[in-house]
Amino acid sequence: MKWLLRSVRPVRYRSSAVCESRTIPGVRYTIRRISLGRRIELAEAIRDLAQELECREAGSTAREQVEAAVLSAKIDQVYLRWGTLAITGLLIDGARATAESLYESGPEELRREIVERIKRECGLSDNDRKN
Numbered sequence: 001m002k003w004l005l006r007s008v009r010p011v012r013y014r015s016s017a018v019c020e021s022r023t024i025p026g027v028r029y030t031i032r033r034i035s036l037g038r039r040i041e042l043a044e045a046i047r048d049l050a051q052e053l054e055c056r057e058a059g060s061t062a063r064e065q066v067e068a069a070v071l072s073a074k075i076d077q078v079y080l081r082w083g084t085l086a087i088t089g090l091l092i093d094g095a096r097a098t099a100e101s102l103y104e105s106g107p108e109e110l111r112r113e114i115v116e117r118i119k120r121e122c123g124l125s126d127n128d129r130k131n
Contacts, residue, residue, distance in 0.1 A: 016085055019117055023109040030086040031114065034122050042122065045078050076115045077103055083118035 014033070021027035032038060049071055056068035084099035090110070092101045102111050 017121065021110060021113060023113050024090065024107060027087065027089040027110065029084060029114055031083045031118050031121060032085060042082055045082060046075050049075050049078065079115050079118050080111065084114060
């Protein structure tokens with residue numbers, strides 16, 4: 001007996017996710033969902049920064065620790081720019097918010113929330129996420 005399982009309707013997949021902000025009510029943001037191609041793209045974008053961060057975190061001087069903090073912020077900037085497709089419900093200095101304007105001048109708690117959500121979407125572990 002042949003079993004032919006056919007889907008009556010095609011499966012719908014969205015390559016992005018819309019999220020309601022927990023930190024600022026009324027703000028929504030759209031982030032990329034991860035795929036193999038996007039995972040490779042992101043890994044290539046942060047590879048050098050992550051290697052440098054690992055070296056700086058191993059250092060014991062105050063200068064190395066400050067440099068590690070700067071590198072960690074730069075990695076977060078890459079995640080934010082790479083993963084944020086849209087931000088609605090927020091004006092920054094009278095203009096619609098973008099990933100760039102959020103990074104430069106926006107509310108820090110929203111920036112952190114979005115970066116955390118992007119990292120979660122990428123399936124990073126808690127240890128990976130701390131960076």
